[in-house]
Amino acid sequence: MVMTESLMIVFSLLTGMCVGSFLNVCIYRLPAARSIVFPGSSCPSCNQLIRWVDNIPVISYVLLGGRCRHCHAAISPRYPLVECLTGLFALCTYLNWGVSVASLIYFLFICALITLTFIDIDHQILPDVITLWGMGAGLCIGFLLPDMTFMDSVIGLLVGGGSLYAVAWGYQMMTGREGMGGGDIKLLAMMGTFIGWKGVIFTIFTGSLIGTLIGGAIMVINRKTLKLAIPFGPFLSIGAMIYLFWGPDMIDWYVSGIGGIN
Numbered sequence: 001m002v003m004t005e006s007l008m009i010v011f012s013l014l015t016g017m018c019v020g021s022f023l024n025v026c027i028y029r030l031p032a033a034r035s036i037v038f039p040g041s042s043c044p045s046c047n048q049l050i051r052w053v054d055n056i057p058v059i060s061y062v063l064l065g066g067r068c069r070h071c072h073a074a075i076s077p078r079y080p081l082v083e084c085l086t087g088l089f090a091l092c093t094y095l096n097w098g099v100s101v102a103s104l105i106y107f108l109f110i111c112a113l114i115t116l117t118f119i120d121i122d123h124q125i126l127p128d129v130i131t132l133w134g135m136g137a138g139l140c141i142g143f144l145l146p147d148m149t150f151m152d153s154v155i156g157l158l159v160g161g162g163s164l165y166a167v168a169w170g171y172q173m174m175t176g177r178e179g180m181g182g183g184d185i186k187l188l189a190m191m192g193t194f195i196g197w198k199g200v201i202f203t204i205f206t207g208s209l210i211g212t213l214i215g216g217a218i219m220v221i222n223r224k225t226l227k228l229a230i231p232f233g234p235f236l237s238i239g240a241m242i243y244l245f246w247g248p249d250m251i252d253w254y255v256s257g258i259g260g261i262n
C-alpha cells in the first residue's frame with residue numbers, strides 16, 4: 001500500500017509538471033491566437049526549434065543553466081515555475097480527492113486558472129476561449145463534483161456573473177471609469193459552474209482582500225496613485241484555489257464561531 005501511495009505521489013507530481021509544460025505553451029500562444037499544437041516549441045530569441053531533450057519540464061531548464069542551447073539567451077524562470085506549480089497542484093489534488101473523477105475535473109479547473117492567471121499578468125486579458133468554454137464545461141460536468149448539482153452550477157454561473165457585474169456597474173457609476181473588465185465577470189461566472197454560489201462569494205471576498213493587500217503594498221513601494229492597473233484575475237484565481245482546498249472548512253469554522261459567540 002505504502003509503495004503504491006509513493007508511486008502515485010511521484011506520478012501525479014511528474015504528470016502535473018508535464019501538463020505545466022503544455023500550459024506554458026498555452027500562456028505564450030493563446031493571446032497571440034496561435035495554434036497550441038503546431039509547430040513545436042521554439043526559442044523566442046533565435047527561433048531555433050527546441051528538441052525534446054531540451055524540453056523536459058524543470059530538468060532541462062536546470063541542465064541548460066536557464067539559457068537557450070543555441071543562442072544562449074536567458075530563458076524566463078517563469079517556465080519552470082509554472083511547471084513546478086502545476087506539478088504541486090496535481091499532487092495536492094491527488095492527496096485531497098484521490099484517484100477520482102472529481103480529482104480530474106478539479107485539476108482541469110486549476111489548469112485553466114493557472115493559464116488565465118499568467119495571461120492576465122502578461123496582457124491584462126482573460127481570453128474567452130478559456131472562460132466561455134470553461135463555463136460550458138462546468139455546466140456539463142460540474143454536477144460530478146462533490147456537493148454539486150446541475151442547479152448549483154447554474155446558480156453559481158448566475159451569481160458569479162451577476163454579482164461582479166453589479167460591482168463593476170456600481171464602480172463605474174460612482175467613479176465614472178471602468179474598474180473591472182468583462183473578462184473578470186466571465187471568469188467568475190466560469191468559477192461558479194465548478195464551485196457554486198458559496199464558492200463564488202468566498203472567492204470575491206478572499207480575492208478582493210488579497211488584491212487589496214498586495215495592491216496596497218505595490219502602491220506603497222512604487223508610490224503610485226490609486227489608478228494603477230493591477231489585473232484582478234490572478235487574485236480571483238487565488239481566492240478560488242483557497243476555496244477548493246480549505247473553503248468549506250473555513251466557512252464551517254466561521255459559521256460555528258458566530259454560533260459560539262451567541
Ligand SMILES: [Zn+2]
Pocket residue numbers: 043044045046047048068069070071072073
Ligand atoms: Zn535561442
